[in-house]
Amino acid sequence: MVEKHELHEKGLRLTPQRELVLQAVRELGHATPEEVADKVRQTHPGINLSTVYRNLETLENVGLVQHTHLGHGGATYHAAEELTHLHLVCGECGSVGDAPIDVAANFVQNLADDYGFRTDVTHFAIYGTCAACVK
Amino acid sequence: MVEKHELHEKGLRLTPQRELVLQAVRELGHATPEEVADKVRQTHPGINLSTVYRNLETLENVGLVQHTHLGHGGATYHAAEELTHLHLVCGECGSVGDAPIDVAANFVQNLADDYGFRTDVTHFAIYGTCAACVK
DNA sequence: TAATAACTCGCAAACTATTCGCAAGTAGTG
DNA sequence: CACTACTTGCGAATAGTTTGCGAGTTATTA
Numbered sequence: 001m002v003e004k005h006e007l008h009e010k011g012l013r014l015t016p017q018r019e020l021v022l023q024a025v026r027e028l029g030h031a032t033p034e035e036v037a038d039k040v041r042q043t044h045p046g047i048n049l050s051t052v053y054r055n056l057e058t059l060e061n062v063g064l065v066q067h068t069h070l071g072h073g074g075a076t077y078h079a080a081e082e083l084t085h086l087h088l089v090c091g092e093c094g095s096v097g098d099a100p101i102d103v104a105a106n107f108v109q110n111l112a113d114d115y116g117f118r119t120d121v122t123h124f125a126i127y128g129t130c131a132a133c134v135k
Numbered sequence: 136m137v138e139k140h141e142l143h144e145k146g147l148r149l150t151p152q153r154e155l156v157l158q159a160v161r162e163l164g165h166a167t168p169e170e171v172a173d174k175v176r177q178t179h180p181g182i183n184l185s186t187v188y189r190n191l192e193t194l195e196n197v198g199l200v201q202h203t204h205l206g207h208g209g210a211t212y213h214a215a216e217e218l219t220h221l222h223l224v225c226g227e228c229g230s231v232g233d234a235p236i237d238v239a240a241n242f243v244q245n246l247a248d249d250y251g252f253r254t255d256v257t258h259f260a261i262y263g264t265c266a267a268c269v270k
Numbered sequence: 271t272a273a274t275a276a277c278t279c280g281c282a283a284a285c286t287a288t289t290c291g292c293a294a295g296t297a298g299t300g
Numbered sequence: 301c302a303c304t305a306c307t308t309g310c311g312a313a314t315a316g317t318t319t320g321c322g323a324g325t326t327a328t329t330a
Contacts, residue, residue: 008298011305011306012306012307013296013297013298013305013306013307014297014298015296015297015306015307015308017307017308018307032287033287033288034287046308046309047308047309048308048309048310049288050288050289050290050308050309050310051307051308051309053287053288053289054289054307054308055307069204069206069259071204074286074287074288088250088252088254090252091255091258097250097252099246099249099250099252103242103245103246103249104242104245106241106242106245107238107239107241107242110238110239110241111223111234111238111261111263114234114238115223115232115234115266116265116266116269117223117225117232117234117261117263117264117265117266118263118264118269119223119261119262120226120262120263120264121261121262123226123262123263124204124259124260124261124262125259126246126254126256126259127254127255127256127258127259128246128252128253128254128255128258129252129253129255130250130251131250131251131252134251134253146276146277146327147277147278148276148277148278148325148326148327150277150278150279150325150326152278152279153278167316168316168317169316181279181280182279182280183279183280183281184316184317185279185280185281185317185318185319186278186279186280188316188317188318189278189279189318190278209315209316209317
């Protein structure tokens, strides 16, 4: 159980709720706090939404999950180990596609070279129009 | 007055409030709805926040302004004619830098070639750590 | 220019997403 | 097993944004 160690290092605890939230994020792939809450409630109806928010934040500080902005409103959370792709959000149909981070390698390098900017391409989605909607 | 024409084409009107909102966006460069409202109120105290929201939306439909997601919560608006740069948001210090869209040309091309995805790089900010904070 | 229809505005209430305060509960340490 | 700091649930509070509605404006047509 990797997470136990990660948490204890910072004086945090591995509570049942925390395990459930982390597990839900891992199973869902990407999910908003609300979706995580729903998932967790399937087995543990009592869990509170603010607990989910707090735990997502905690797990993020510890590095077990990360959030990404896919658009307006809500952030979506990923398990840290799955964050190997960037998100292509289509403004027409709203679909979210994936692409390996490699396609951005060149871009990231440009920004580093020209501006000293260290880019995290996964944090924001890449916005545009998907192949299906371009037609 | 370009905007009058743009609006009339869609059966919309150029009201004093609309002019003021558009002018504020142009002067501010980037601004949240709230900031636009504040700016407009310096000369016209009576204007309502919801009018600003509605007019930003209207002006966006017509193509005179555009919004960008710079982070959590709020969108920020730009005059359409100024949207020639992308935004580098620093996660450490919160600063927003600019870079010409050219640095992303290669990246955009990759996405088009490999995924048929037509990218609007300006819509979402590019997240990372700025040169100053990297040190 | 009067009548009519369509568009806008201001205001207040409604919403959505997220955070906070606090008392009660509990994991982890010794 | 007791103790302490971290956590939870709950309800209320916020922030940002949207909506309903009546009154006011403007464009169009006759």
